[in-house]
Every structure is written in structure tokens, then in C-alpha cells.
Amino acid sequence: MVKTKRIFERNFRIQRILRMAIEEVKIPQERVAVLVGTKGSMRRKIEKISSTKLIVDSANGDVKIEGEDSLKVFTTRDVVKAIGRGFNPLKALKLLEEDNVFELVSIKEYAGKSQKKEERLKSRIIGTEGKAKKTIEDKTYCELSIYGKTVGVIGPINKVHIARRAVEMILHGSQHGHVYQWIDDQLEKEKLDDFSQEIQ
Numbered sequence: 001m002v003k004t005k006r007i008f009e010r011n012f013r014i015q016r017i018l019r020m021a022i023e024e025v026k027i028p029q030e031r032v033a034v035l036v037g038t039k040g041s042m043r044r045k046i047e048k049i050s051s052t053k054l055i056v057d058s059a060n061g062d063v064k065i066e067g068e069d070s071l072k073v074f075t076t077r078d079v080v081k082a083i084g085r086g087f088n089p090l091k092a093l094k095l096l097e098e099d100n101v102f103e104l105v106s107i108k109e110y111a112g113k114s115q116k117k118e119e120r121l122k123s124r125i126i127g128t129e130g131k132a133k134k135t136i137e138d139k140t141y142c143e144l145s146i147y148g149k150t151v152g153v154i155g156p157i158n159k160v161h162i163a164r165r166a167v168e169m170i171l172h173g174s175q176h177g178h179v180y181q182w183i184d185d186q187l188e189k190e191k192l193d194d195f196s197q198e199i200q
Contacts, residue, residue, distance in 0.1 A: 021070035023077040027084025028148070029061045035083045042089050050076040050096055078102040082154060086147025094143075094154055103164045105151040110171040122146055124170050132176055136166050139183045162186050 027035065036043045036056055043054050052067035054076075063080050067073040075096055082092035082102050094100045111118035125146055126133050133144050142155030142163040153163045162183055169179045 020066055020068060021073040023065045023073050025063050025065070025077050025080050025084070027061045027063060027080060029058075031084045031086075032056060032058050032061055034089060035063070035080060037089070046076065046079060046089070046093065049093060050079070052076045054080070072096075082145070082152055085150055085152040086145035087143065087152060087154065091143050091154060099156050099158075100154060101157045101160050103153040103160050105153070105164060105167050105171070106149060107151060107171065108149040111149075118149065121171055124176075125151060125167060127176065132170065135176075135180055136163055136183070139180070139187065140166070158190065 034042070035046075035054075036058070037045070043056065046052075047054055050067070050072050051069060052065050052073055055064040055066070057063070061084075065073050065076050065080065067076070078101075079089075079092045079095050081104075082095060083089050085104060095102055107118055107121055111121055124132065125144070127135070133146070136142070137144055140155060140159045140163040142153050142159055144163070144167070145152040145154075151167050153160050153167070155163060165186075166179050166183055169182065170176065174182075
């Protein structure tokens with residue numbers, strides 16, 4: 001009877017492992033402590049909210065995400081990636097909400113190998129006293145993180161593409177005022193489209 005029970009438990013564990021979804025992501029080593037939190041508090045918080053398990057290799061920044069729900073595992077991967085790209089973990093956790101998504105823009109694609117140009121482009125996205133970054137965030141209801149050679153964007157699925165395009169326009173050299181006006185035009189266009197759908 002005991003042997004039968006052990007076989008059943010072993011088979012159950014095997015079936016559970018086979019059903020397990022797994023995603024892997026690498027983050028900068030200096031962001032590992034942020035992901036894990038004090039005595040593992042942030043890692044446990046993410047695991048609890050997402051119903052996943054995080055296996056973190058602190059030595060090289062490799063993170064494995066495991067869970068039985070493949071969608072939650074995939075979304076949690078984006079949470080980890082966002083933390084790795086400079087986002088506060090609490091802001092990254094917004095990605096577990098159904099309507100929020102994560103986008104990443106490469107500054108390197110615009111700066112090439114020039115460190116000087118890379119720093120100049122970062123400064124343009126941030127703006128004087130952070131004005132450009134804050135304006136894009138306020139207008140699009142998104143969050144931006146300028147970290148390393150990337151700009152991360154978190155926000156509503158119907159607004160992230162606008163914030164991303166605004167960042168890309170600045171990286172291309174567009175004037176800030178022109179970019180802000182473009183955002184306003186896009187938001188107005190979305191409102192009109194939504195209104196047209198409502199009356200149909």
C-alpha cells in the first residue's frame with residue numbers, strides 16, 4: 001500500500017513537471033539585488049502575485065521562471081526583464097495587470113558605437129530637469145526607464161505604442177515640441193476612433 005502511494009506521488013510529480021512552463025532571462029548583475037529584495041522579500045512578492053517560482057543565479061544574473069500557467073510565466077518574464085532594465089519592482093509588477101505591456105527601445109541603434117552620442121541621446125529623452133521624460137509619461141499614462149543602452153516603456157496596451165514612437169522620434173532628432181504635439185494628435189485620433197465605434 002505504501003509502495004503504491006509512493007509510485008502515485010512520484011507519477012504525480014512527474015506529470016506536474018511535464019506541465020511546467022519555463023522561461024529564462026538574463027539581467028544585469030547589479031539589478032539582481034533589486035529583483036531579490038531584502039532577504040528575498042521582493043522575489044517572494046513577485047512569486048506570490050504571479051503564481052510562479054523564480055530561480056535566481058546571483059553570480060551571473062540568470063533568472064529562470066517556472067509555473068503551471070504559461071501566460072503568467074511569460075508575463076512574469078517581462079516583469080523580471082523590466083526590473084533588469086531599471087524599473088522599480090512595484091512599477092514592473094503593473095505588467096501583471098491585464099492591460100499593461102512592456103516595450104524596449106535600443107539607444108544603441110541610434111548612437112552606434114559613440115559613447116558621446118549615446119549620452120547626448122539619453123539627455124534628450126530625459127530633458128531639462130526631467131521634463132521630456134515626465135511629459136511623455138503624463139501624456140501617455142506610461143512609465144519610462146532610461147537604463148544602460150535602452151529605454152523601457154510600461155503602460156496600457158493602447159498607449160505604449162505612442163510612448164515608444166515618441167521616444168524613437170526624439171532619438172531620431174525631432175524637436176520636443178513637435179513630439180508633444182504628435183502625441184496630442186494621436187490621443188485625439190484615438191478618442192475620435194473610439195467615439196466612431198461607439199455610435200456604429
